[in-house]
Amino acid sequence: MRIKNTELRCENGDITKVKTDVIVNAANSSLLGGGGVDGAIHRTGGPLILDECRKIVDRQGSCPVGEAVITTGGKLPAKFVIHTVGPVWSYGKNNEEEKLRKCYRNSLKIAEDKQLESIAFSNISTGTYGFPKETAGRAALDEVKKYFIQTPDTTIREVVFVCLDDENFEIYEELLESEK
Template sequence: MQTMITLIKGDITKMKVDAVVNAANSSLLGGGGVDGAIHRAGGPAILEECRQIRAKQGGCDTGEAVITTGGQLPAKYVIHTVGPVWNNGNKGEPELLAKCYHNSLQLAVEHGAKTIAFPNISTGVYRFPKPNAAEIAIKAVQQFLANDNNITEVYFVCFDDENYELYKEKLAVLP
């Protein structure tokens, strides 16, 4: 069965999916942008589980992912992944960003999630160039799905017009 990839302009905290991905920081304690929005909308249960993860393993390294409850979100789970801060591409940022998508999908599969929604990881305050980030995200998801058919639907949820148009353009040329 072919996995559907769907592009949406909107608010990831409203997505009715098994798992939403949070572009977290390494502390896992919430922050600005999508991270703050997910923590606010999901309520204290998410932060509590993040604190438990920190107590057990420290924070979360760049490119890695951890999973918590979705709290009050419509999603069952939140997968927190730490995207790379852009440093002119000289510190392995493209590979680390691809790992964010791969590791998030892997965690989703391990927890039985069939539907997953991604924000535009690292394109806000981490300054990853949006066209590059969109290309990496789409390619990483396609590569994962080529080898694993457990996920039935992947959503790219864009908050801003620029990312939405970039994804629309890049997804339109897919076979």
């Protein structure tokens, strides 16, 4: 699907292999790596990513839910990694959807500030953090669409939702198709 000059698409695969200017990591608040996608990004990208994350933590402390920071991509095909901390699902009792939307909004703002042209998102909070996949997919797509409608002169020309599992891929495919 296209919004103004930006193409939105999804693919099934490994975000550490995606060739975009920046990938978005579903990080934990310590920024020091962890399991799942976060661990894979740190392992594949190498120690430079962790070094920069440590400097960020030394400077500002942990990264709050909904916020985002940027580091080098290290050995990844992407030049940069945006680390954003998604919410843990609490059955909608703690404003989790708005916090998730903030992850996407802040990541796009950072990419725009760096004048990047392509960004790939992992499925933030849908793994260990337990966010319902369909609710997360709708919030992600809605927030990304809203960003490009409100930011007509963006440098970002491509957004890729990289789905690690078939269920997320089918959800994003269906959501993108229904928007055409």
